[in-house]
Amino acid sequence: MARVRIGDDVGRAAVEVVRSLTAGGAEAAASVDRSTLALAVRYSLQLLAEQAPGGTVEVRVPPFGAVQCVEGPKHTRGTPPNVIETDASTWLALATGQLSWADARTAGRVHASGQRADLAGLLPIVR
Template sequence: MSPARLRPADPVEVADALSRFRGLGADRADLRLLSKHFLAVLADRAPGASVEVRVPPYAAVQAVPGVRHTRGTPPAVVETDAATWIALATGELAWVDAEASGRVSASGERADLTPYLPLT
């Protein structure tokens, strides 16, 4: 289960924010809601602590089974912007394309999130 501060959002709010995102009318509140929502969904579907997924400035989550870390930088880190994370989570962007274009930075073992995407 996701930490209390990071939970999937209300489905109606997600649908409304996605509609604005796809229509290029999303604001910071929509990006924050969708980023946190999809990070929470990832943590629920791939529980673990071997990969830290960061979507600054909105949130980060540890997910994916494997080597657990307790201090410092995790063994694998994924970082991207909110628009890219939302596109990956919804299947509008493929992991390989995001990585090849430099829209996502992924380092370490298990940093490839392809098996867990899309999240919708």
């Protein structure tokens, strides 16, 4: 069964709420309610999958979502060869341009494995 697409108006609103609260630091970020955070993550992952369709790289933001993206050999069983995993706040900072891919990798905030596990050219997703 196909997932229902998150509407741009609802998704962007959730991303903006998270972005405005996280600008206040860790204490403000903790005040984001779980459903808004989940919606913002899922919406931004949806945009990534739409902007870079494919099945070569799996991007995971537990516990909220995961997508396969980037053109190339499609993965179908077991652990994918190209995996990117991060937490929700890091993902949203990357997706909105508040954090660069290089800075996130250097700081150890993103775990990426595989030759194609690089989103530098695709970020930010939400502008």
